[in-house]
Amino acid sequence: MRLRFVWQILPAFFFLILLTLLLLTWLFARNLSTFYLEETAAGLEARARLVAFQIADSFALDHSDRLDELSIRLSRETGTRFTFVLPSGAVLADSLESPEHMENHALRPEVAIALTGTIGQATRYSNTVHKNMMYVAIPVQNQDQLVGVVRAALPVTTIDQTLGIVYRQIIVSGMVVMLIATLIGIYISRRISRPLEEMRRGAERFARGELTERLRIKGSIEITALATAMNTTAYELDQRMRTVVRQHNEQEAVLASMVEGVLAVDTSERIIRINRAAATLLGVSPEEVKGRSIQEAIRKADLQRFVRRALSTRDPVEGDIVLHGNEDLYLQAHGSLLRGESGQELGALIVLNDVTRLRRLENVRRDFVANVSHELKTPITAIKGFVETLQEGAIADPDSASQFLEIMMRQADRLNDIIDDLLILARIEQDSDQQELPLTTMSLTTVINTAVQACANLAAEKQVHIEPICPSDLRIPINAPLLEQAMINLLTNAIKYSPQQGKVLIEAIHGDHKTTINVRDWGCGIDKVHLPRLFERFYRADKARSRKLGGTGLGLAIVKHIAQAHGGEVSVTSTPGEGSTFSLQIPLKAQHHNSSSPATTVQASPKTPPDQED
8 A cells, every 4th residue: 555755764763762762762771770770779778877876875674665766757758768787687666667576687688797897788679668678787896796677668669659750750751752743754754755746746747748837846865856857757748749740740741741641550450540532532531541451441452452552562552543432543553661760661652643633634635646646637538539420530520529529628627727726726725824814804795795696697597586684784804806706606506506596595694702694595505415515626426417417526625625715614404305504604803814925816607606515
């Protein structure tokens, strides 16, 4: 059982004081008793000598009465029993008893010694008075002859009572001394334990991480040295903890700021660390998966295989991981072993790079090359075929030659339109990248009316009614030529895919932060599977119908880039059999452009109808 310091030191201190007091009391009582007995014997001897000196001449039977009276008187005055004994041992006189009733005292020890001429002393039980008595007997000589013995005696009980009083005083004094010593011991122990208690509380504060408050340095050299050492330890620990926290925060900031996903696992494939980017890529929560196995936390077979591979080899490894879901994610993974300071293997570090966009761009680039090759090859092949036909003799037939040349002209125009649209796209992208697109705050109604007029002939051919809805006072920052081109492309698509005698609605909705221009038709609509790729270059939902209606396959791609050049975006909602709505969103504040730059005019012929499934 653990006790406080005061209760550990106080019993030992109390026991030591008690033992010391008992020893001192015993020694003092013993010496006092001896001293008192010796003093008592010396007093009895002195009294006996005084009496012997007075009665030496009268020590005879014929003076017994006078000696008896003397002994009684002396006893009454001094409280001492006196006995006068003849050399024969017969009692001549006694202060307490009649000599006739007393036995011969020749054999009493003190008397026997005194009869030899020396002082006799004895403490024994008296049959006469029935008490323990101290006897001192001295020889009485007259003219160098032994004439008798004078014996003085005191009851031992008187001595014991006197010693008892002294003993009680010693005990009381000892208890007082013990009480005072105990209080002093408590004070000393508290004085020692108080700094230790403060150090204990300080150590508990240090353990809780409260390292700024220091211990008070006071007390003995040892206590102050200990306090100084603890304060120094706290300071060093505080500095190291600050360094560790700073490094931890820096590491966390680096990991959190990294675009790459970082995943650390131990040798048992349990997750040690995972940063925010990796958690986002893998669709997990960093707090929930930490400490769990990779198989339990992240159910991705490719990733699990790569982790096992990284743990099983000493060299860095690389690989590609595909995470299947609503949209497939393509990750490029780099793995290497984690080692401690002594070189022991702690696990593996996996770095994940999201290359999904690069893969998609590669696919788009691949599709673009294939599509543009196909789009260019078709008219070139047709022109080449008709040229060969004319060379083989068809030129001699005026009707056939005229028909062939007309077809060649249309194919050449198609080639020209494709090249013009590609140049428009390249110019828009170049101006956007160089931040040279000029924006001017002007009326949106003017731009919409200009686009409607440009598409009037096409609308008249199909008897399609175009209904513009736009507040006359709506003014927004735009590049008029580019926005007109975008509106013409959207209106052309809407007219082409509207039924005969249909309707196209163009509506401008003004918001707090952006203006939305909706172009809606009630035509055939588009299947939702084509919507995500609708604004890719040369993408066609219905290739046969798109080419039949004409167009380069770049119209909606141009619209998308014009929207991005304005800092906005374009979107589409469509239901097959019910029609489509294209929404062009323009922010009210110019983004990434300098409106003070000189205007750049990009024009495209409205005769080139864009494809809806671009």
